Amino acid sequence: MSDLDNGIEVEGLLRVFKGGVRAVDGIDLRVAPGEIYGFLGPNGAGKSTTVLVLTTLLPPTSGSARVAGLDVVHQGSQVRRAIGVSLQESALDPFLTGSEHMRLQSALHGLPKGEREARGKELLARVGLTEAAERKIGTYSGGMKRRLDLALALLHRPRLLFLDEPTTGLDPQSRAALWDEVRRLAQEGVTVFLTTQYLEEADVLANRVGIIDHGKIVAEGTPAELKAQIASQTVEAVPRDPGDRERLATVLHRFGPETAASAGGVAAQLPEGAGDLAEIVRVLDSEGLKVADLRLHSPTLDDVFLAKTGRSLEGAADSGEEQDKDATSAEPAVA
Amino acid sequence: MSAPITAQIGALAKRSTLKTLRQPFQMFPIVFFPVLLLAVNASGLQSATRLPGFPTHSYISFAIAVAFIQGAMFSLINTGTNLAEDIESGFFNRLALTPMRRLALIVGLLVGVAALGALQSAIYILVGLIFGAHLDAGVAGALVVIVLGSLAATAFGAIGCAAALRTGSGEAVQGMFPLFFVFIFLSSSNLPRNLLKTGWFHAIANWNPISYLIEAFRSLFIVGWDAAALERGFAVAIGLLMVGLGLVVLTLRGRLQRT
Numbered sequence: 001m002s003d004l005d006n007g008i009e010v011e012g013l014l015r016v017f018k019g020g021v022r023a024v025d026g027i028d029l030r031v032a033p034g035e036i037y038g039f040l041g042p043n044g045a046g047k048s049t050t051v052l053v054l055t056t057l058l059p060p061t062s063g064s065a066r067v068a069g070l071d072v073v074h075q076g077s078q079v080r081r082a083i084g085v086s087l088q089e090s091a092l093d094p095f096l097t098g099s100e101h102m103r104l105q106s107a108l109h110g111l112p113k114g115e116r117e118a119r120g121k122e123l124l125a126r127v128g129l130t131e132a133a134e135r136k137i138g139t140y141s142g143g144m145k146r147r148l149d150l151a152l153a154l155l156h157r158p159r160l161l162f163l164d165e166p167t168t169g170l171d172p173q174s175r176a177a178l179w180d181e182v183r184r185l186a187q188e189g190v191t192v193f194l195t196t197q198y199l200e201e202a203d204v205l206a207n208r209v210g211i212i213d214h215g216k217i218v219a220e221g222t223p224a225e226l227k228a229q230i231a232s233q234t235v236e237a238v239p240r241d242p243g244d245r246e247r248l249a250t251v252l253h254r255f256g257p258e259t260a261a262s263a264g265g266v267a268a269q270l271p272e273g274a275g276d277l278a279e280i281v282r283v284l285d286s287e288g289l290k291v292a293d294l295r296l297h298s299p300t301l302d303d304v305f306l307a308k309t310g311r312s313l314e315g316a317a318d319s320g321e322e323q324d325k326d327a328t329s330a331e332p333a334v335a
Numbered sequence: 336m337s338a339p340i341t342a343q344i345g346a347l348a349k350r351s352t353l354k355t356l357r358q359p360f361q362m363f364p365i366v367f368f369p370v371l372l373l374a375v376n377a378s379g380l381q382s383a384t385r386l387p388g389f390p391t392h393s394y395i396s397f398a399i400a401v402a403f404i405q406g407a408m409f410s411l412i413n414t415g416t417n418l419a420e421d422i423e424s425g426f427f428n429r430l431a432l433t434p435m436r437r438l439a440l441i442v443g444l445l446v447g448v449a450a451l452g453a454l455q456s457a458i459y460i461l462v463g464l465i466f467g468a469h470l471d472a473g474v475a476g477a478l479v480v481i482v483l484g485s486l487a488a489t490a491f492g493a494i495g496c497a498a499a500l501r502t503g504s505g506e507a508v509q510g511m512f513p514l515f516f517v518f519i520f521l522s523s524s525n526l527p528r529n530l531l532k533t534g535w536f537h538a539i540a541n542w543n544p545i546s547y548l549i550e551a552f553r554s555l556f557i558v559g560w561d562a563a564a565l566e567r568g569f570a571v572a573i574g575l576l577m578v579g580l581g582l583v584v585l586t587l588r589g590r591l592q593r594t
Contacts, residue, residue: 036357056594057428076594077434091425091487095357096350110338110431136357152429 005069006033006191008054012063015049023049025215026063031193031208036186038206039195040301045193046215046324047195048088051164054193055085068160081109084158088165090145094138098148101137102155109156128180130320139320143174150181160191167201179205200312211305218308227299233274234297235257236267240290252282260306265293343435347443352450354417365409365455369402370462376401377466380525388529391557396470399463400552401524404545406455408515410488414448415495415508422503426543432594441496441583441589445489452488456481463556474556476582479565480555486572487548491515493579500586518542544571548569 008031015024024046031037041047052058054067056286058288065072068082081273092101102120112121121177124133127147137145146166152163163182166177187193187263202209203223211219219226235255245266249258252268255276261267270276274296284291297303306312338346377395384392391397401533423426430440460470460477470476498508522545523531531537540546551568554561 055432057431058592071505073594080432080434080593083432086426087428087432091427091429093353093354093421095348095424100350100353104346104350105429105433107338108343108435110342120412166463259451 006189007031007035007069007279008067008160008191008193010054010063010065013053014062015046015051015058016061022215024053027212027215029210029217029220031191033191034186034189035207036182036192036194036205038202038209039193039212040197040199040202041195041208041212041304042197045212047197047212048164050212051087051162051193053179053193055083055162056080063237063285072182081156083160083162084153084156084157085162086146086153086164086166089167089248090142090149092137092140092145092148095136096221097136097138098124098133101148101152105155111156119155123191124148127151128177141237143170143177146170146178147181148168148177154185158190159320160193161185163192163194165195167196167198173262175201184220186303199305203301209301211301211308213305213309215260219304223301226301226304229268229304232256233270233299234267235277235280236265236269236293236295236297236303237284237291238265238293243288245250247287248284248287248289251289252280252285255280267297270296338434338488340436340439341556343439344443344446345565347430347435347439348446348450351417351444351447355413355447355451361413365406365413368409368464369405369459373398373402373463374407374466376525381414383526384524386530388527390527393467393469393557395463395466396468396556397527397553398525399459399468400549400557401488401519402459402463403456403480403552404519404524404549406459407487408483408493408512409451410448410452410455411491411495412509413495414444414492415499415511416505418444418499419503419505419508422499423505427590430462432589437587437591441442441580444496445492448492449485449489452485452492453481454490456484459484465521468556470556471559476555476560480552483548483551483565483568483572486569486576490572490575490579493576494582497582497586500583501591503590518545519541522549524549535569544575547571 008029009029010029013024013027014022016022029048039047039050049058053060054065054072056072056079059073067079070079070082072079090184096104099120101154102124103116106116106120123128123328124130127150129148129151130145132140132144137148140148150166154311167178170178182192182194208220208222209219209226219229221229237248239245239250244266245264250265252266256269257273259267259269277296281294304310376398380398382391383393384394384397410483421430455496460480464470469571470480472479498511499505511560521536521539522543523540528537528540528546531540547567548571550564554564558564
């Protein structure tokens with residue numbers, strides 16, 4: 001068994017849709033066994049299309065992808081046996097109960113009859129749905145549907161788990177519960193490929209992060225590496241008197257180059273880090289500059305995204321949404 | 336680890352049947368509308384039985400055949416709509432991510448449709464008998480009606496599946512209903528073909544395969560055992576099923592692109 005038997009290896013993956021839209025534009029990536037890999041990007045960036053290709057639901061236009069050591073194009077059925085997938089929509093039948101979903105899925109996966117009931121109960125208990133097991137899905141909350149979706153993805157004991165935006169629309173409590181479960185799975189040796197548009201999710205959950213934009217991976221590394229790549233900390237100040245903005249900028253820029261600031265504020269990078277802060281306060285005081293707000297920012301993944309693409313991830317959420325919808329519905333496409 | 340195809344078909348057929356039975360708004364029209372139309376036609380058109388050449392004195396025995404076709408057409412709408420919902424919701428992708436075979440997906444669905452087709456046919460027979468229809472072919476004939484009703488429902492269900500796979504839209508599938516209803520009206524649904532005196536209508540009814548399907552059901556009620564009518568009716572049902580399955584194979588290829 002090679003080290004990639006639980007991992008993912010992608011080279012030059014390209015997926016072109018109708019009209020020549022390059023949803024995934026020649027990406028390379030490698031996910032190690034047992035790793036939680038966060039795939040971060042705004043809507044329409046190509047995250048879901050990548051997941052559809054890696055889970056065999058959509059053939060690539062070109063390039064290669066091996067999942068669990070298997071070629072996604074030529075060994076599709078074997079790949080499907082090795083992976084568990086929770087797609088973006090929590091696709092469940094509102095007229096079936098949680099237990100009935102487990103039974104249907106275990107029958108389709110060919111679990112031995114004697115094992116089905118016990119495995120279903122075990123997983124429903126694990127995701128906290130034992131009491132709701134005999135209720136129809138139509139009565140479930142969004143968080144319960146997501147948890148059932150995860151249980152279904154784990155039914156056949158997959159070595160790799162794909163989670164496509166698993167916490168979108170969930171309340172903070174449900175989101176935290178799902179994060180705990182993902183961490184637990186990774187500790188058990190399951191490789192997790194997680195797409196998300198939430199910076200915090202990628203930051204706290206993923207061992208490594210790949211940032212995708214317009215179908216290309218623009219940055220990859222551990223969250224700490226990515227933040228370290230782009231910059232030092234920044235200081236941002238808002239003058240009490242808006243007329244002092246220019247003077248304030250002159251002072252701050254003695255400590256480092258100018259950087260993007262919120263409306264009315266002035267910001268500068270601090271190559272020396274937080275150590276400069278005390279000196280900044282002293283200079284502001286000696287110059288008689290009053291500030292309404294003074295903040296020290298540590299770099300975030302959004303700063304990384306901003307540095308790599310020229311725009312904020314949080315503001316880019318809606319761009320290219322149609323492209324993503326095309327991908328998830330797997331419309332007939334140009335190959 | 337992979338389930339035998341029969342187990343996959345069984346699991347999907349069970350799910351398909353449960354899904355329909357648990358939606359009263361889908362079951363209601365299947366039972367209610369054909370029975371209502373039968374009641375209206377039977378009470379309003381009873382005098383048609385006095386026309387020279389009309390094959391029976393009981394209009395309800397004559398008209399009940401149409402209920403089976405209407406039921407089959409509701410199968411088209413329900414099956415297609417349910418499959419389109421699965422595509423729209425992503426449930427179709429969930430199924431595609433299992434080791435399930437392509438064939439099992441559609442056959443499982445259609446086995447469920449066949450079971451419901453048999454059930455709805457049995458209900459029409461029962462209601463018809465309660466309201467005075469006479470089944471000349473007896474108990475064995477009732478079984479043939481149920482088999483033919485199930486076959487017709489499956490054939491129309493397959494066409495509904497193909498429409499859902501092509502469009503992925505429940506609204507598009509429902510939009511087909513009026514089109515298929517026209518086929519019923521332009522057939523021998525209300526009068527036997529020999530009494531359709533308007534030239535163009537007679538020609539269309541002669542050409543319309545629905546006429547032969549209706550006449551096969553009808554023959555069992557008002558004639559008894561008419562081998563020629565049954566042959567034509569089963570040929571039409573099987574032919575429609577083949578057409579439907581052919582369309583399903585073509586459209587499934589485009590919809591299910593998994594490797």
